[in-house]
Amino acid sequence: MEKRYYETLKETVYYQKLANGLQVYLLPKPEYNKTFATFSTHYGSVDNQFIPLEETEFITVPDGVAHFLEHKMFESPKGDVFQDFAKYGASANAFTSHDVTTYLFSCTNNLIENLELLLDFVQEPYFTPENVEKEKGIIGQEINMYEDNADWRIYQQTLAQLYPEHPVGIDIAGTIETISGITDETLYRCYHTFYHPNNMLLFVIGNFDIEAVSHFIQHNQQQKTFAEPQQIERFEVQDKTQPLGKKLALTMDVSMPKVMIGIKNQDVDGIHPRQQLKNELAYDFMLDFLFGSSSKNYDQLLASGVINDSFGYSQTNDPGVGYTLMSTDTEQPEAFMEAIQKIVTTFDPTSIEAPTVERFKRKNMGQFIRSLNSVEFIANQFTRYAFNGMNIFEVIEIMDEITKEDLVQAFDNFKNQDNWAYTLITSAE
Amino acid sequence: MKYNKMTINQTTVHLIQTNKFKTVAMQVRFQNKLDQATVAQRGLLPFVLRSGTAKYPSSAAIQQQLEYLYGASFHVGVEKKGSLHTQYFNFSCVNDKFLPAGQTVLADVFAFLGEVLYAPKLTKGSFDPQVVEQEKRLLIDKIRGIYDDKLQYSLMRLVEEMGAGEPFAIRAYGTIEDVSAITPEQLYATYQSMLTQDELEIYLVGDITPEQVETLILTHLQAAGAEHYESRSRSEKVITEVKHLSEAQAVTQAKLILGYRTHTYFGDENFFALRVMNGILGGYTHSKLFLNVREKASLCYFAASRIDGNAGIMYLYSGLDHDKVSDAEKLIIEQIDAVQAGQFSDHDLEMTKLAMKNDVLEILDSATGMMSFYASINDMGVDWNVEQWLQAIDAVTREQVITAANALQADTTFVLTSQEA
Incomplete structure (x- = not known):
């Protein structure tokens, strides 16, 4: 295996790409009790149009398939996979995002047995018309649970406004209606296309013996046969629509109105992965500068009563999809929107001072090092970044390169209010 | 450490x-x-x-x-x-x-x-x-x-x-x-x-x-003002009948919560038996609630139980269709009955103990987890190391689990639903 040591973080990562295309990363943490393993495919809810393996035409699959597939993987011909993990004292789980599906377990014992379970259950699909039907009741309740979650709905609706033509605007789980059209055959076609080892990444972090684990993984994979690795043909949607400040209002039973501003970043295509990571960091710095809890703006928003502790912002900059979200619970949603607009229109980016940028570097560097206490954070973030050709352990080095000019550039993308949309949730009455 | x-x-x-x-x-x-x-x-x-x-x-x-x-x-x-x-x-x-x-x-x-x-x-x-x-x-x-x-x-x-x-x-x-x-x-x-x-x-x-x-x-830092306050408190309340409450809100999914008295508190001799019992009933994905209410009956996405060792309470909770609440309640109570009647295998018992031991070791992989582990040790008034905690889990017998289950007493049920009572 190839060994990479990261001096500032004092972490060593071992890497190998197997003959079947599977990328394997091992990160030993001998001080920990547990080992955490994730087995991920670069496949999520946005992959709804593609050419299935060994076919020639694009197909469109029902919304919610990737997530449905994730649920159904936990059934094997022998029964319930959770039970198998429980037998070895491990807890297993899975999650589906817009572009990644991850299966995982953590354990403090029987690592090889648990790893074998993980690799085998994800690589042995078992779908029948009956078990697919039965799952619709369970996922239906999961969808209903999110229906009642105002924070989830405002997030979902804002994305839908920013991306009317891109599948990122569609709920990951689909709707009760769309999942009703899913069959065992749909699941198998998606499975065979996207669960090829060449499209997957295994990350193991924790207390284990490198040699033994590496040997076991290779051995396990050599026992199985897969089709020749192929480039997956995904239909790449380009959604350059402008939301033009439109507003969507929903009613739900909430204690106080909720408002979210979505800001689309149109400049997200064809950027080198390293530059993209740098852009993402610069965006964070810029947002901290404008709205962070250490800013004057934040103090004023609090003092004027238009925000409370629920106020927050986040940004995503992936290939083809980029957006910033800002939200709060407030009795004055209109005043909140106006206040944010005003901050942006009157902001003079040349007022950013170098010492402030340095302070943000210290803050972000420290927060990143703190987050490395979590093996879950490392595995999940490493995987997400790796699928996009980036390396999370380079963050500190890239952070150090950020200058005032990068913040000004980020603000330039951010300020055009034609790329803004608003979502409101109020209670009926 | x-x-x-x-x-x-x-x-x-x-x-x-x-x-x-x-x-x-x-x-x-x-x-x-x-x-x-x-x-x-x-x-x-x-x-x-x-x-x-x-x-x-x-x-x-x-x-x-x-x-x-x-x-x-x-x-x-x-x-x-x-x-x-x-x-x-x-x-x-x-x-x-x-x-x-x-x-x-x-x-x-x-x-x-x-x-x-x-x-x-x-x-x-x-x-x-x-x-x-x-x-x-x-x-x-x-x-x-x-x-x-x-x-x-x-x-x-x-x-x-x-x-x-x-x-x-x-x-x-x-x-x-x-x-x-x-x-x-x-x-x-x-x-x-x-x-x-x-x-x-x-x-x-x-x-x-x-x-x-x-x-x-x-x-x-300055010196503290007082020395020590005791955290334990036991309920003296006598429960004569089960309270059934419901509240109407415009929600898509109904929530069902069942509250039981465990009559067992943190530091009590049978506290670990109560925790194992909770694990068999509803703490994990191999537990009775998950297997029977979610997987077999497809009634819900989540059905679980948890205990509060300071208050002597167990909660069971799930989210369902409005017209499935009473079916689910019946099914959940059947799972409690089953544990009370000893209807769980040695394999169930072993899986639960393994999961609980795994939980403790995993908790010790986070700084806040370490703090809460040692806070628990101090609250119990013991001087245990991790090994002794694991042994306490292992020492729980089937009979003790059944005893803990039979000490459960239904107290209150709460339903949040869009339907008017």
Whole structure:
């Protein structure tokens, strides 16, 4: 295996790409009790149009398939996979995002047995018309649970406004209606296309013996046969629509109105992965500068009563999809929107001072090092970044390169209010 | 990992030395008796202290200093445990060993903590009325916000009804009315009382030495006011009939919560048996609730149980279609009946013990987990190491599990639904 040591973080990562295309990363943490393993495919809810393996035409699959597939993987011909993990004292789980599906377990014992379970259950699909039907009741309740979650709905609706033509605007789980059209055959076609080892990444972090684990993984994979690795043909949607400040209002039973501003970043295509990571960091710095809890703006928003502790912002900059979200619970949603607009229109980016940028570097560097206490954070973030050709352990080095000019550039993308949309949730009455 | 319990300056200090983390984590706890009359003021106080000091007079100035200290995190709040009410001040900072050469933050973090605790921003000898008003609004909004999380809200309603008149029904932050009524002067008196009447306890986790800790505490912190308050409290309530409550809201999914008395408390001889029983019933994905209510009957996405060892309570909860609530309730009660009748295999028992042991070892992989583990050990009044905790799980027998299940007593059921009763 190839060994990479990261001096500032004092972490060593071992890497190998197997003959079947599977990328394997091992990160030993001998001080920990547990080992955490994730087995991920670069496949999520946005992959709804593609050419299935060994076919020639694009197909469109029902919304919610990737997530449905994730649920159904936990059934094997022998029964319930959770039970198998429980037998070895491990807890297993899975999650589906817009572009990644991850299966995982953590354990403090029987690592090889648990790893074998993980690799085998994800690589042995078992779908029948009956078990697919039965799952619709369970996922239906999961969808209903999110229906009642105002924070989830405002997030979902804002994305839908920013991306009317891109599948990122569609709920990951689909709707009760769309999942009703899913069959065992749909699941198998998606499975065979996207669960090829060449499209997957295994990350193991924790207390284990490198040699033994590496040997076991290779051995396990050599026992199985897969089709020749192929480039997956995904239909790449380009959604350059402008939301033009439109507003969507929903009613739900909430204690106080909720408002979210979505800001689309149109400049997200064809950027080198390293530059993209740098852009993402610069965006964070810029947002901290404008709205962070250490800013004057934040103090004023609090003092004027238009925000409370629920106020927050986040940004995503992936290939083809980029957006910033800002939200709060407030009795004055209109005043909140106006206040944010005003901050942006009157902001003079040349007022950013170098010492402030340095302070943000210290803050972000420290927060990143703190987050490395979590093996879950490392595995999940490493995987997400790796699928996009980036390396999370380079963050500190890239952070150090950020200058005032990068913040000004980020603000330039951010300020055009034609790329803004608003979502409101109020209670009926 | 090495656990040290020390008394420095009348303060109980729990230092867990470990090189597992790249950080030093600290929890500073001011504790007193849980009392309905003081919860709101004690709940507000940490937020007011966090919003300005003499040296860092605004919230922005405080945040800037934290950013400068390599993004040290600083969280405050209150929590309750049995008959105790705790105001906590939590810090986490990068261990100096991982900072660029020549940089240090730990001593600065302690100095900052001292500043927050002992040198608040004052106007005319009391807290700034504007700051107090702002923090009152934020706390009230936080209390109101519980309504938006329908599961949390339903659990809170169950606790209120089930525990009426008992300490565990008191809300850690009090009620909106209590918070609204607070004046800066009252709050300042509460602050004085915190310094002079509370027990002070500090947990620290990281790669630091007892000598370092002693120096930092003696340099930056003052002596505690009181020695020790007991956290255990037992319910004397006699339950004669099961209360059934329901509330209508415009929700897509109904929530069903069942509250049981366990008659078993933290530190009791059969407490571990109760925990194993809870694991077999509803703690895991191999448990009866998950297997039968979710997987077999497809009624829900989640069905689980959990226990509160300080209050002697078990909660069972699920989210369902409105017209499936009574089917689910019946099915959930059948699962309890099954455990009471001993209808679980040795394999079920073993899987649950394995999962519980795994949980403990995994908890010890996080700094806050280490703190809560040693807090539990101290609450139980024992002097155990990890191995002894694992042995206590292993020692639980099938008969003890059945006994714990049969001690369960149904108390209250709460349903949140869109249907009018």
